[in-house]
Amino acid sequence: MEHALNFAHNSLGTDLTDLVACPVCDTLHRFSTIPQGGRGRCKRCHHVLATPRPNAMTRIVMLAITATILMMAAISFPFLTIETHGLRQQASVIDTILAYSDGLMVPLSLAMAALIVVLPLTRLTAILYTVAPMALGHHPVRGATRAFRLAEYLKPWAMAEVFIVGVAVALVKVGGLATLTIGPAFWAFAALVLITILQDNFMSSLIIWKTLETRGTT
Amino acid sequence: MENPGNARNYLTAREAGLVSCTTCGKLHPAGVKTCLRCGATLASRDTQSLQKVWAWWIAGVIAFIPANTYPMLKTATLGSQSESTLLGGIVELLHHGSLGIAGIVFFASIVIPASKFLAIAYLALGIGRPHRSSAHLRHQVYEVVEFVGRWSMIDVFVVAILTALVQLGSAASIHPGIAAVSFALSVAFTMLSAQSFDARLIWDADKDQDQ
Numbered sequence: 033m034e035h036a037l038n039f040a041h042n043s044l045g046t047d048l049t050d051l052v053a054c055p056v057c058d059t060l061h062r063f064s065t066i067p068q069g070g071r072g073r074c075k076r077c078h079h080v081l082a083t084p085r086p087n088a089m090t091r092i093v094m095l096a097i098t099a100t101i102l103m104m105a106a107i108s109f110p111f112l113t114i115e116t117h118g119l120r121q122q123a124s125v126i127d128t129i130l131a132y133s134d135g136l137m138v139p140l141s142l143a144m145a146a147l148i149v150v151l152p153l154t155r156l157t158a159i160l161y162t163v164a165p166m167a168l169g170h171h172p173v174r175g176a177t178r179a180f181r182l183a184e185y186l187k188p189w190a191m192a193e194v195f196i197v198g199v200a201v202a203l204v205k206v207g208g209l210a211t212l213t214i215g216p217a218f219w220a221f222a223a224l225v226l227i228t229i230l231q232d233n234f235m236s237s238l239i240i241w242k243t244l245e246t247r248g249t250t
Numbered sequence: 251m252e253n254p255g256n257a258r259n260y261l262t263a264r265e266a267g268l269v270s271c272t273t274c275g276k277l278h279p280a281g282v283k284t285c286l287r288c289g290a291t292l293a294s295r296d297t298q299s300l301q302k303v304w305a306w307w308i309a310g311v312i313a314f315i316p317a318n319t320y321p322m323l324k325t326a327t328l329g330s331q332s333e334s335t336l337l338g339g340i341v342e343l344l345h346h347g348s349l350g351i352a353g354i355v356f357f358a359s360i361v362i363p364a365s366k367f368l369a370i371a372y373l374a375l376g377i378g379r380p381h382r383s384s385a386h387l388r389h390q391v392y393e394v395v396e397f398v399g400r401w402s403m404i405d406v407f408v409v410a411i412l413t414a415l416v417q418l419g420s421a422a423s424i425h426p427g428i429a430a431v432s433f434a435l436s437v438a439f440t441m442l443s444a445q446s447f448d449a450r451l452i453w454d455a456d457k458d459q460d461q
């Protein structure tokens with residue numbers, strides 16, 4: 033208890049900006065103790081607070097641009113082709129979304145479009161809008177904080193990687209009935225999953241928020 | 251000698267008279283209502299959190315019932331029609347001999363949703379009560395629930411992919427059933443339920459107990 037109180041007295045009067053509260057357990061930490069290139073974990077609950085990386089902003093921008101291009105490819109090319117008794121059918125993401133477009137299935141069709149295409153693309157755009165000007169050394173653009181809040185909120189709802197596992201399951205389900213071929217979009221999606229994992233590794237939202245604040249005008 | 255893992259060794263923002271923003275991590279003096287950095291609403295503890303958790307939880311459970319009883323897929327092959335439910339589809343996969351995939355689908359669409367409901371209820375019921383299990387354990391349960399939730403969407407995607415793919419005129423065609431809609435809703439509601447949970451409440455209980 034004594035230790036904790038000392039900590040409180042020393043820190044509170046001086047500088048709130050160096051303090052970070054763990055979002056999970058509310059324990060206070062000093063931001064400056066997190067080493068560059070390291071992984072700052074909460075002492076109490078081990079939640080990752082921040083991961084400072086050199087040139088993180090530039091890398092995030094490059095990864096987000098790559099992800100956007102892959103996303104375009106993944107949407108427009110077919111990811112599976114089915115062939116049986118001389119009949120041939122290709123499915124792209126657009127086809128898959130339109131599959132639900134009759135009657136009761138319209139709301140589901142909209143949700144599918146949102147989860148696979150709209151939300152991931154919105155998130156990428158919001159990240160680029162926030163981080164790109166800062167990566168180039170400029171001040172954040174007007175509305176950058178709102179854009180980044182949106183990106184953070186959308187994180188669990190962007191489901192491209194769940195979709196690709198769905199493709200694999202579908203492959204097995206109809207595999208016995210007909211000849212199935214994997215299309216280019218399947219590989220675009222696979223690459224997209226890898227890029228997303230890399231990006232989450234470089235993107236420490238705490239650090240982006242801090243940079244937004246120190247450089248920000250809005 | 252004090253135990254290093256003891257909760258009272260850690261000073262929380264609330265004890266220091268501060269409020270932290272759960273969106274961006276900025277600290278403010280207690281009483282500030284909106285975050286100066288990101289504009290999010292501030293609350294030292296989200297006291298309405300449990301009500302939101304339960305509301306979404308109940309919606310999720312209700313939507314999960316038709317998801318299991320109504321057909322997920324309607325298949326038409328050469329004049330004959332068949333409907334399959336979630337469980338029926340898994341049994342079918344087993345007949346094809348694809349144990350691994352049947353396992354994945356069974357896990358993603360039955361085991362995960364069911365254990366998510368149980369886990370969220372367990373965590374929510376535990377708030378504000380003395381606990382035998384440590385906050386660390388309960389926090390791990392919470393992290394697993396948060397991480398795993400979105401993967402339950404697999405089956406909805408599978409139905410959509412099959413519907414798009416298998417449109418081979420009279421030879422074979424597949425149409426989605428109403429269960430696909432209620433399943434998607436159930437997954438979304440459960441995700442919202444888990445997101446409404448203020449994890450700091452789990453750790454507060456731990457602290458109260460130590461003192």
Ligand SMILES: [Zn+2]
Nearest residue numbers: 054057074077
């Ligand atoms: Zn923590």
Ligand SMILES: [Zn+2]
Nearest residue numbers: 271274285288
């Ligand atoms: Zn904030």
